[in-house]
Amino acid sequence: MRALPASADVVIAGAGIAGIATAYYLTAVHGVRDVVLIEPGAPMMLTSAKPVEGYRNWWGDGAMVQFMNHSLDLLEQLADATNNIPRMSRRGYLFASAQPESYAFFERVSAEFAALGVGAIRHHTGNRPHPAYTPPPADDRYATPLRGADLISDPALIRTQFGYLPDNTRVLLHARRCGWFSASSTGGYLLAQAQAHGAHLIAGSVSGVQVAGGRVGGVQVTTADGSHLIQTRTFVNAAGPFLNHVAGLLGLAALPMYTEPHYKIAFRDVKRIVPRDAPLVIWFDPIRLVWRDDERAALEADPAQHWLLGELPAEMHWRPAGPDIWQDDTVIVAWTYRTAPEPPSFPFAIEPRYPELVLRGLASILPAAEAYIGNPVGLEYDGGYYNRTQENRPLIGRLPIEGAYVLGALSGFGLMGCLGAGELLTAHITGGALPSYADAFAPQRYADPVYQQQLQNWQAAWQL
Secondary structure (H helix, E strand, C coil): CCCCCCECCEEEECCCHHHHHHHHHHHHHCCCCCEEEEECCCCCCCHHHCCCCEEECCCCCHHHHHHHHHHHHHHHHHHHHCCCCCCCECCCEEEEECCCCHHHHHHHHHHHHHHHCCCCEEEECCCCCCCCCCCCCCCCCCCCCCCCEEEECCHHHHHHHCCCCCCCCCEEEEECCEEECCHHHHHHHHHHHHHHCCCEEEECEEEEEEEECCEEEEEEEEECCEEEEEECCCEEECCHHHHHHHHHHCCCCCCCCEEEEEEEEEEECCCCCCCCCCCEEEECCCECCCCCHHHHHHHHCCHHHHHHHCCECCCEEEEECCCCCCCCCEEEEECCCCCCCCCCCCCCCCCCCHHHHHHHHHHHHCHHHHHHCCCCEEEEEEEEEEEECCCCCCEEEECCCECEEEEECCCCCCCCCHHHHHHHHHHHHHCCCCCCCHHHHCHHHHHCHHHHHHHCCCCCCCCC
Protein backbone atom coordinates (compact mmCIF):
# COMPACT_ATOMS: atom_id res chain seq x y z
CA MET A 1 0.00 0.00 0.00
CA ARG A 2 1.21 3.49 -0.80
CA ALA A 3 2.31 5.44 2.28
CA LEU A 4 -0.18 8.03 3.41
CA PRO A 5 1.03 11.62 3.15
CA ALA A 6 2.03 13.42 6.33
CA SER A 7 0.43 16.63 5.11
CA ALA A 8 -1.81 17.96 2.37
CA ASP A 9 -3.01 21.30 1.11
CA VAL A 10 -6.60 20.07 1.09
CA VAL A 11 -8.24 16.93 2.51
CA ILE A 12 -11.67 16.00 1.15
CA ALA A 13 -13.97 13.60 3.00
CA GLY A 14 -15.89 11.76 0.30
CA ALA A 15 -15.09 10.61 -3.22
CA GLY A 16 -18.57 10.80 -4.62
CA ILE A 17 -19.20 13.12 -7.53
CA ALA A 18 -19.10 16.21 -5.25
CA GLY A 19 -15.70 15.42 -3.76
CA ILE A 20 -14.28 14.34 -7.11
CA ALA A 21 -15.45 17.51 -8.87
CA THR A 22 -13.90 19.62 -6.13
CA ALA A 23 -10.61 17.76 -6.43
CA TYR A 24 -10.73 18.26 -10.20
CA TYR A 25 -11.13 22.02 -9.96
CA LEU A 26 -8.52 22.35 -7.23
CA THR A 27 -5.88 20.34 -9.09
CA ALA A 28 -6.52 20.35 -12.84
CA VAL A 29 -7.86 23.91 -13.03
CA HIS A 30 -6.23 25.80 -10.15
CA GLY A 31 -2.97 23.89 -9.77
CA VAL A 32 -3.34 22.91 -6.11
CA ARG A 33 -1.12 19.83 -5.97
CA ASP A 34 -1.50 18.18 -2.59
CA VAL A 35 -5.17 17.22 -2.52
CA VAL A 36 -6.26 14.05 -0.73
CA LEU A 37 -9.62 12.33 -1.23
CA ILE A 38 -10.75 9.97 1.55
CA GLU A 39 -13.34 7.30 0.73
CA PRO A 40 -13.99 4.01 2.58
CA GLY A 41 -14.72 2.04 -0.58
CA ALA A 42 -14.46 2.57 -4.30
CA PRO A 43 -15.16 6.11 -5.53
CA MET A 44 -18.71 6.94 -6.63
CA MET A 45 -20.13 3.71 -5.27
CA LEU A 46 -22.86 5.01 -2.95
CA THR A 47 -25.45 7.58 -4.00
CA SER A 48 -23.33 8.92 -6.88
CA ALA A 49 -23.57 5.55 -8.63
CA LYS A 50 -27.37 5.39 -8.56
CA PRO A 51 -28.81 8.38 -10.45
CA VAL A 52 -31.24 8.47 -13.35
CA GLU A 53 -28.44 10.64 -14.82
CA GLY A 54 -30.74 13.43 -15.95
CA TYR A 55 -29.91 17.10 -16.19
CA ARG A 56 -32.12 20.17 -16.46
CA ASN A 57 -32.14 23.91 -16.11
CA TRP A 58 -35.88 23.70 -15.37
CA TRP A 59 -36.15 25.16 -11.87
CA GLY A 60 -38.52 27.53 -10.10
CA ASP A 61 -35.74 29.16 -8.08
CA GLY A 62 -33.72 31.96 -9.66
CA ALA A 63 -30.51 31.01 -7.86
CA MET A 64 -30.87 27.40 -8.99
CA VAL A 65 -31.53 28.45 -12.59
CA GLN A 66 -28.36 30.57 -12.66
CA PHE A 67 -26.34 27.84 -10.98
CA MET A 68 -27.59 25.08 -13.23
CA ASN A 69 -27.27 27.09 -16.45
CA HIS A 70 -23.63 27.70 -15.56
CA SER A 71 -23.01 24.10 -14.53
CA LEU A 72 -24.47 22.88 -17.82
CA ASP A 73 -22.29 25.38 -19.68
CA LEU A 74 -19.29 23.78 -17.98
CA LEU A 75 -20.54 20.29 -18.81
CA GLU A 76 -21.01 21.17 -22.48
CA GLN A 77 -17.51 22.69 -22.56
CA LEU A 78 -16.16 19.45 -21.11
CA ALA A 79 -18.05 17.46 -23.73
CA ASP A 80 -16.66 19.72 -26.48
CA ALA A 81 -13.10 19.27 -25.23
CA THR A 82 -13.26 15.48 -24.82
CA ASN A 83 -15.28 14.27 -27.81
CA ASN A 84 -18.27 13.96 -25.47
CA ILE A 85 -16.78 11.74 -22.79
CA PRO A 86 -19.79 12.60 -20.58
CA ARG A 87 -22.03 11.08 -23.29
CA MET A 88 -24.43 14.02 -23.12
CA SER A 89 -27.67 13.92 -25.01
CA ARG A 90 -30.28 16.66 -24.98
CA ARG A 91 -33.73 15.38 -25.84
CA GLY A 92 -35.44 17.31 -23.09
CA TYR A 93 -37.79 16.52 -20.24
CA LEU A 94 -41.36 15.90 -21.38
CA PHE A 95 -43.99 16.56 -18.70
CA ALA A 96 -47.19 14.83 -19.80
CA SER A 97 -50.75 14.95 -18.50
CA ALA A 98 -54.13 13.51 -19.41
CA GLN A 99 -55.88 16.36 -17.58
CA PRO A 100 -56.86 19.32 -19.81
CA GLU A 101 -56.67 21.64 -16.79
CA SER A 102 -52.92 20.96 -16.61
CA TYR A 103 -52.53 23.40 -19.50
CA ALA A 104 -53.28 26.43 -17.32
CA PHE A 105 -50.89 25.19 -14.63
CA PHE A 106 -48.09 24.49 -17.12
CA GLU A 107 -48.68 27.87 -18.75
CA ARG A 108 -48.42 29.75 -15.45
CA VAL A 109 -45.35 27.85 -14.29
CA SER A 110 -43.65 28.23 -17.66
CA ALA A 111 -44.08 32.00 -17.58
CA GLU A 112 -42.63 32.12 -14.06
CA PHE A 113 -39.67 29.92 -15.00
CA ALA A 114 -39.00 31.90 -18.19
CA ALA A 115 -38.72 35.06 -16.11
CA LEU A 116 -36.06 33.29 -14.03
CA GLY A 117 -33.90 32.51 -17.06
CA VAL A 118 -34.77 29.03 -18.33
CA GLY A 119 -35.56 30.39 -21.81
CA ALA A 120 -38.56 31.36 -23.91
CA ILE A 121 -41.87 29.48 -23.95
CA ARG A 122 -43.41 28.44 -27.29
CA HIS A 123 -47.11 27.57 -27.50
CA HIS A 124 -48.50 24.90 -29.83
CA THR A 125 -52.29 24.84 -29.71
CA GLY A 126 -52.99 23.92 -33.30
CA ASN A 127 -54.16 27.45 -34.02
CA ARG A 128 -52.02 29.72 -36.14
CA PRO A 129 -49.85 31.70 -35.92
CA HIS A 130 -47.66 29.66 -33.57
CA PRO A 131 -44.05 28.68 -34.24
CA ALA A 132 -43.36 25.29 -35.72
CA TYR A 133 -42.44 22.60 -33.22
CA THR A 134 -38.83 21.41 -33.40
CA PRO A 135 -38.50 17.71 -32.52
CA PRO A 136 -35.69 16.70 -30.16
CA PRO A 137 -32.52 15.29 -31.73
CA ALA A 138 -32.73 11.56 -32.31
CA ASP A 139 -29.04 11.06 -31.55
CA ASP A 140 -26.74 12.16 -28.74
CA ARG A 141 -26.37 15.77 -29.86
CA TYR A 142 -26.22 18.18 -26.95
CA ALA A 143 -25.14 21.51 -28.47
CA THR A 144 -28.56 22.58 -29.73
CA PRO A 145 -29.57 26.26 -29.45
CA LEU A 146 -33.15 25.58 -28.38
CA ARG A 147 -33.89 26.48 -24.76
CA GLY A 148 -36.98 27.23 -22.76
CA ALA A 149 -39.94 24.94 -23.34
CA ASP A 150 -42.72 24.01 -25.73
CA LEU A 151 -46.25 23.95 -24.31
CA ILE A 152 -48.30 21.60 -26.49
CA SER A 153 -52.05 21.05 -26.54
CA ASP A 154 -52.46 20.39 -30.27
CA PRO A 155 -53.86 16.81 -30.46
CA ALA A 156 -52.44 16.24 -33.94
CA LEU A 157 -48.97 17.31 -32.85
CA ILE A 158 -49.14 15.08 -29.77
CA ARG A 159 -50.13 12.08 -31.88
CA THR A 160 -47.55 12.77 -34.58
CA GLN A 161 -44.54 13.41 -32.37
CA PHE A 162 -45.39 11.38 -29.27
CA GLY A 163 -47.62 8.57 -30.46
CA TYR A 164 -46.17 6.21 -27.86
CA LEU A 165 -47.90 8.16 -25.08
CA PRO A 166 -51.43 7.21 -23.96
CA ASP A 167 -54.26 8.14 -26.30
CA ASN A 168 -55.78 10.31 -23.57
CA THR A 169 -52.70 12.56 -23.30
CA ARG A 170 -53.94 16.15 -23.50
CA VAL A 171 -51.08 18.45 -22.55
CA LEU A 172 -47.30 18.30 -22.89
CA LEU A 173 -44.61 20.58 -21.57
CA HIS A 174 -41.31 19.90 -23.30
CA ALA A 175 -38.48 21.56 -21.34
CA ARG A 176 -35.51 21.79 -23.70
CA ARG A 177 -32.24 22.39 -21.86
CA CYS A 178 -32.61 18.97 -20.32
CA GLY A 179 -31.38 15.48 -21.06
CA TRP A 180 -29.01 12.98 -19.54
CA PHE A 181 -25.36 11.98 -19.41
CA SER A 182 -23.18 9.24 -17.99
CA ALA A 183 -22.30 9.39 -14.29
CA SER A 184 -19.58 6.76 -14.58
CA SER A 185 -17.90 8.30 -17.63
CA THR A 186 -18.00 11.82 -16.19
CA GLY A 187 -16.88 10.86 -12.70
CA GLY A 188 -14.17 8.58 -14.03
CA TYR A 189 -12.77 11.32 -16.26
CA LEU A 190 -12.79 13.97 -13.53
CA LEU A 191 -11.08 11.62 -11.07
CA ALA A 192 -8.43 10.58 -13.59
CA GLN A 193 -7.68 14.21 -14.38
CA ALA A 194 -7.47 15.12 -10.70
CA GLN A 195 -5.08 12.24 -10.04
CA ALA A 196 -2.98 13.16 -13.08
CA HIS A 197 -2.58 16.62 -11.56
CA GLY A 198 -1.57 15.43 -8.11
CA ALA A 199 -4.67 14.30 -6.23
CA HIS A 200 -4.39 11.19 -4.05
CA LEU A 201 -7.26 8.77 -3.39
CA ILE A 202 -7.02 6.98 -0.05
CA ALA A 203 -9.19 4.02 0.96
CA GLY A 204 -10.17 4.89 4.49
CA SER A 205 -12.50 6.83 6.73
CA VAL A 206 -12.21 10.22 8.34
CA SER A 207 -12.28 9.38 12.05
CA GLY A 208 -11.44 12.78 13.48
CA VAL A 209 -10.59 16.38 12.67
CA GLN A 210 -8.07 18.32 14.72
CA VAL A 211 -9.26 21.83 15.51
CA ALA A 212 -7.10 24.26 17.49
CA GLY A 213 -7.59 27.97 17.96
CA GLY A 214 -10.77 27.88 15.91
CA ARG A 215 -9.17 26.47 12.78
CA VAL A 216 -8.48 23.11 11.13
CA GLY A 217 -5.05 21.63 11.83
CA GLY A 218 -5.26 18.03 10.70
CA VAL A 219 -7.45 15.09 9.73
CA GLN A 220 -7.33 11.66 11.36
CA VAL A 221 -7.77 8.88 8.80
CA THR A 222 -8.45 5.24 9.61
CA THR A 223 -7.38 2.67 7.02
CA ALA A 224 -6.89 -1.09 7.02
CA ASP A 225 -3.38 -0.42 8.35
CA GLY A 226 -4.44 1.71 11.29
CA SER A 227 -4.89 5.37 12.13
CA HIS A 228 -2.92 8.16 10.50
CA LEU A 229 -2.84 11.94 10.91
CA ILE A 230 -2.67 14.14 7.82
CA GLN A 231 -1.77 17.68 8.70
CA THR A 232 -3.80 20.19 6.71
CA ARG A 233 -5.27 23.64 7.05
CA THR A 234 -8.15 22.99 4.65
CA PHE A 235 -10.79 20.30 5.07
CA VAL A 236 -13.84 19.70 2.86
CA ASN A 237 -16.88 17.82 4.08
CA ALA A 238 -18.28 16.20 0.93
CA ALA A 239 -19.51 13.07 2.66
CA GLY A 240 -22.91 12.87 0.96
CA PRO A 241 -25.44 11.09 3.20
CA PHE A 242 -22.88 11.13 6.03
CA LEU A 243 -22.48 14.91 5.93
CA ASN A 244 -23.75 15.33 9.48
CA HIS A 245 -21.57 12.54 10.84
CA VAL A 246 -18.51 14.36 9.54
CA ALA A 247 -19.86 17.69 10.80
CA GLY A 248 -19.95 16.10 14.24
CA LEU A 249 -16.25 15.22 13.94
CA LEU A 250 -15.64 18.96 13.57
CA GLY A 251 -17.61 19.59 16.74
CA LEU A 252 -20.38 21.33 14.80
CA ALA A 253 -24.11 21.05 15.24
CA ALA A 254 -26.06 19.11 12.65
CA LEU A 255 -26.35 20.82 9.30
CA PRO A 256 -29.91 21.73 8.16
CA MET A 257 -30.35 18.77 5.83
CA TYR A 258 -31.90 15.32 5.85
CA THR A 259 -31.70 12.13 3.81
CA GLU A 260 -34.57 10.43 2.02
CA PRO A 261 -34.37 7.27 -0.11
CA HIS A 262 -35.11 7.23 -3.83
CA TYR A 263 -35.13 4.23 -6.13
CA LYS A 264 -35.20 3.23 -9.77
CA ILE A 265 -35.45 0.13 -11.93
CA ALA A 266 -33.97 -0.77 -15.29
CA PHE A 267 -35.14 -3.51 -17.63
CA ARG A 268 -34.82 -4.52 -21.25
CA ASP A 269 -37.70 -3.14 -23.29
CA VAL A 270 -37.81 -6.05 -25.71
CA LYS A 271 -41.25 -4.97 -26.94
CA ARG A 272 -39.95 -1.47 -27.77
CA ILE A 273 -42.64 0.31 -25.81
CA VAL A 274 -40.35 3.29 -25.27
CA PRO A 275 -38.73 4.56 -28.50
CA ARG A 276 -34.96 4.84 -28.40
CA ASP A 277 -35.16 8.50 -29.46
CA ALA A 278 -37.67 9.50 -26.76
CA PRO A 279 -36.98 12.27 -24.26
CA LEU A 280 -37.16 11.70 -20.52
CA VAL A 281 -40.91 11.51 -19.86
CA ILE A 282 -42.50 12.59 -16.57
CA TRP A 283 -46.13 11.56 -16.10
CA PHE A 284 -47.61 14.49 -14.20
CA ASP A 285 -50.87 12.85 -13.08
CA PRO A 286 -51.53 10.62 -10.06
CA ILE A 287 -51.23 6.91 -10.75
CA ARG A 288 -53.42 3.90 -10.04
CA LEU A 289 -51.74 0.52 -10.21
CA VAL A 290 -52.91 -2.13 -12.66
CA TRP A 291 -54.39 -5.25 -11.01
CA ARG A 292 -56.28 -8.30 -12.24
CA ASP A 293 -59.70 -8.84 -10.68
CA ASP A 294 -58.46 -11.66 -8.44
CA GLU A 295 -55.48 -9.58 -7.31
CA ARG A 296 -57.72 -6.64 -6.53
CA ALA A 297 -60.04 -8.85 -4.48
CA ALA A 298 -57.12 -10.15 -2.43
CA LEU A 299 -55.93 -6.62 -1.74
CA GLU A 300 -59.42 -5.49 -0.75
CA ALA A 301 -59.50 -8.31 1.81
CA ASP A 302 -56.34 -7.05 3.51
CA PRO A 303 -56.65 -3.58 5.12
CA ALA A 304 -52.87 -3.23 5.25
CA GLN A 305 -52.81 -3.37 1.45
CA HIS A 306 -55.63 -0.93 0.70
CA TRP A 307 -53.15 1.84 -0.14
CA LEU A 308 -52.20 -0.14 -3.24
CA LEU A 309 -55.73 0.35 -4.62
CA GLY A 310 -55.93 4.11 -4.35
CA GLU A 311 -54.31 7.05 -6.06
CA LEU A 312 -50.55 7.14 -5.75
CA PRO A 313 -48.21 10.09 -6.33
CA ALA A 314 -47.50 11.53 -9.75
CA GLU A 315 -44.17 12.14 -11.49
CA MET A 316 -43.18 8.63 -12.47
CA HIS A 317 -40.45 9.22 -15.03
CA TRP A 318 -38.69 7.05 -17.56
CA ARG A 319 -36.18 7.26 -20.37
CA PRO A 320 -34.31 5.04 -22.80
CA ALA A 321 -30.89 4.21 -21.38
CA GLY A 322 -27.65 4.99 -23.14
CA PRO A 323 -25.31 2.27 -24.40
CA ASP A 324 -22.43 2.96 -22.01
CA ILE A 325 -23.31 0.43 -19.30
CA TRP A 326 -26.73 -0.85 -20.44
CA GLN A 327 -28.08 -3.07 -23.19
CA ASP A 328 -29.23 -0.89 -26.08
CA ASP A 329 -32.91 -1.67 -25.40
CA THR A 330 -32.86 -0.80 -21.69
CA VAL A 331 -35.38 1.56 -20.11
CA ILE A 332 -34.86 3.27 -16.75
CA VAL A 333 -37.93 4.04 -14.63
CA ALA A 334 -37.95 6.00 -11.36
CA TRP A 335 -40.90 6.60 -9.09
CA THR A 336 -41.14 7.69 -5.47
CA TYR A 337 -44.59 6.59 -4.37
CA ARG A 338 -43.79 6.98 -0.71
CA THR A 339 -40.76 8.28 1.09
CA ALA A 340 -39.82 9.86 4.37
CA PRO A 341 -36.58 11.11 5.87
CA GLU A 342 -34.49 8.35 7.40
CA PRO A 343 -30.91 7.97 8.65
CA PRO A 344 -28.54 6.74 5.94
CA SER A 345 -27.74 3.05 6.04
CA PHE A 346 -25.71 0.82 3.75
CA PRO A 347 -26.18 -1.72 2.27
CA PHE A 348 -29.16 0.15 0.91
CA ALA A 349 -32.50 -1.56 1.60
CA ILE A 350 -35.21 -1.48 -1.07
CA GLU A 351 -38.80 -2.54 -0.57
CA PRO A 352 -38.97 -6.02 -2.17
CA ARG A 353 -42.11 -5.17 -4.16
CA TYR A 354 -40.73 -1.92 -5.55
CA PRO A 355 -39.90 -3.24 -9.07
CA GLU A 356 -43.30 -4.90 -9.39
CA LEU A 357 -45.18 -1.80 -8.25
CA VAL A 358 -43.23 0.42 -10.63
CA LEU A 359 -44.12 -1.87 -13.54
CA ARG A 360 -47.78 -1.88 -12.49
CA GLY A 361 -47.71 1.90 -12.36
CA LEU A 362 -46.02 2.11 -15.73
CA ALA A 363 -48.65 -0.22 -17.20
CA SER A 364 -51.38 2.18 -16.09
CA ILE A 365 -49.78 4.79 -18.36
CA LEU A 366 -48.37 2.57 -21.13
CA PRO A 367 -50.71 -0.45 -21.26
CA ALA A 368 -48.26 -2.56 -23.29
CA ALA A 369 -45.96 -2.56 -20.25
CA GLU A 370 -48.39 -4.93 -18.52
CA ALA A 371 -46.62 -7.76 -20.33
CA TYR A 372 -43.55 -7.08 -18.17
CA ILE A 373 -45.35 -7.50 -14.82
CA GLY A 374 -43.88 -10.59 -13.23
CA ASN A 375 -41.70 -11.21 -16.26
CA PRO A 376 -39.27 -8.34 -16.89
CA VAL A 377 -36.17 -9.11 -18.91
CA GLY A 378 -32.82 -8.11 -17.43
CA LEU A 379 -34.36 -6.43 -14.40
CA GLU A 380 -32.04 -4.39 -12.19
CA TYR A 381 -32.99 -2.08 -9.37
CA ASP A 382 -31.12 0.10 -6.93
CA GLY A 383 -31.37 3.34 -5.05
CA GLY A 384 -29.62 6.04 -3.13
CA TYR A 385 -30.25 8.96 -0.85
CA TYR A 386 -31.34 12.46 -1.70
CA ASN A 387 -29.48 14.58 0.84
CA ARG A 388 -31.42 17.79 0.86
CA THR A 389 -32.33 20.96 2.67
CA GLN A 390 -35.89 22.12 3.25
CA GLU A 391 -35.77 24.51 0.30
CA ASN A 392 -33.87 22.05 -1.92
CA ARG A 393 -30.82 24.29 -2.29
CA PRO A 394 -27.33 22.89 -1.73
CA LEU A 395 -24.87 23.66 1.04
CA ILE A 396 -21.71 25.05 -0.56
CA GLY A 397 -19.24 27.23 1.28
CA ARG A 398 -17.41 27.94 4.51
CA LEU A 399 -18.22 26.37 7.86
CA PRO A 400 -17.85 28.22 11.19
CA ILE A 401 -14.38 26.74 11.75
CA GLU A 402 -11.62 28.42 9.76
CA GLY A 403 -10.36 26.15 7.02
CA ALA A 404 -13.47 23.94 7.04
CA TYR A 405 -15.84 23.82 4.08
CA VAL A 406 -18.91 21.89 3.03
CA LEU A 407 -20.26 20.71 -0.29
CA GLY A 408 -23.43 18.71 0.12
CA ALA A 409 -27.22 18.55 0.28
CA LEU A 410 -27.17 18.06 -3.50
CA SER A 411 -30.54 16.31 -3.44
CA GLY A 412 -31.42 14.95 -6.88
CA PHE A 413 -29.16 17.36 -8.77
CA GLY A 414 -25.69 16.32 -7.61
CA LEU A 415 -24.61 14.85 -10.92
CA MET A 416 -26.02 17.59 -13.14
CA GLY A 417 -24.66 20.28 -10.84
CA CYS A 418 -21.32 18.69 -10.03
CA LEU A 419 -19.13 20.97 -12.15
CA GLY A 420 -20.78 24.16 -10.99
CA ALA A 421 -20.65 22.98 -7.38
CA GLY A 422 -17.00 21.91 -7.55
CA GLU A 423 -16.04 25.17 -9.22
CA LEU A 424 -17.96 27.22 -6.64
CA LEU A 425 -16.42 25.51 -3.63
CA THR A 426 -12.97 25.84 -5.18
CA ALA A 427 -13.56 29.59 -5.49
CA HIS A 428 -14.39 29.71 -1.77
CA ILE A 429 -11.20 27.80 -0.93
CA THR A 430 -8.83 29.69 -3.24
CA GLY A 431 -10.30 33.14 -2.71
CA GLY A 432 -11.62 33.40 -6.25
CA ALA A 433 -14.49 35.55 -7.45
CA LEU A 434 -17.87 34.25 -6.33
CA PRO A 435 -20.96 34.21 -8.58
CA SER A 436 -24.11 36.09 -7.69
CA TYR A 437 -25.82 32.92 -6.43
CA ALA A 438 -23.05 31.98 -3.97
CA ASP A 439 -24.78 33.50 -0.94
CA ALA A 440 -27.97 31.55 -1.72
CA PHE A 441 -26.07 28.29 -1.15
CA ALA A 442 -23.75 29.31 1.70
CA PRO A 443 -24.55 27.71 5.08
CA GLN A 444 -24.56 31.19 6.64
CA ARG A 445 -27.88 31.94 4.94
CA TYR A 446 -29.71 30.27 7.80
CA ALA A 447 -28.46 32.94 10.22
CA ASP A 448 -30.39 35.58 8.27
CA PRO A 449 -33.79 36.31 9.90
CA VAL A 450 -35.24 37.32 6.53
CA TYR A 451 -34.21 33.98 5.03
CA GLN A 452 -35.69 32.14 8.00
CA GLN A 453 -38.96 33.96 7.39
CA GLN A 454 -38.90 32.95 3.73
CA LEU A 455 -38.46 29.32 4.74
CA GLN A 456 -41.80 29.38 6.54
CA ASN A 457 -43.63 29.37 3.21
CA TRP A 458 -41.01 27.82 0.95
CA GLN A 459 -42.23 25.08 -1.34
CA ALA A 460 -39.44 23.19 -3.11
CA ALA A 461 -41.39 21.88 -6.08
CA TRP A 462 -40.22 20.12 -9.25
CA GLN A 463 -37.73 18.04 -7.28
CA LEU A 464 -38.15 14.78 -9.22
